[in-house]
Amino acid sequence: MGCDNKLSILRGWSLIGEPSYGEVLAYQTQRRSIVAGYNYADKKIIALLEYSGYTNTEIFNQWFEEHLCPSLKPKTTIVMDNASFHKSSKLIKIANKFDVQILYLPPYSPDLNPIEKV
Template sequence: MQKQKGGAEKVKSWLAKRVGNSIKEGIISGLVNNKPTAPIVFNGSCDTVLLQVWVEFLIKELKSGQGVIMDNASFHKSNRSQELIESVKCSIIFLLPYSPDLNPIEKFWANMKRWTIY
């Protein structure tokens, strides 16, 4: 990183190569204390099965009494995902419909995407 005036480091952008429209990559992650938790990268679109696989990773990181905030995507509402989260004595908080501004992880990903160049 390069130094700027005042001793602050200049932030460099991430580089990602786009390979046509045939490959869609995504990432699922929790956010605890502004740090990604249980991240997984996948190809394609997210669905109920993929989310359940991720929740199995997530519950290993959760502590009893924590809340898991989710939007109202249909695949977030599967009984199995809810059972897994509740099995570790955590609760699920569903956001109001169409309110990504209330979800802390949306701000995290917005900043991440801002530094990504395709």
């Protein structure tokens, strides 16, 4: 998940026939991103990592190998959505190294993803 102050105001309220105005910052702040796991059994966030910038395959794989997998027991099943950075061949190799299984959700099914409810 990432956030910044880059806004696109598409709608607003005004009197009939009058233009709608809104205030936005004249500059863009640095993007902050968060990557985390969710232990469904314990109902806890695990392996939380916050950083500047966007999430890509390299960053996700590094987090997966250095933060998430070491905190899991062997034979754990990891549920992921179909984000492009979740589907690299290196990620599968890392999962095999730690003896964990990755289960991908069907496309467009955030209702099945436990971390979406956090």
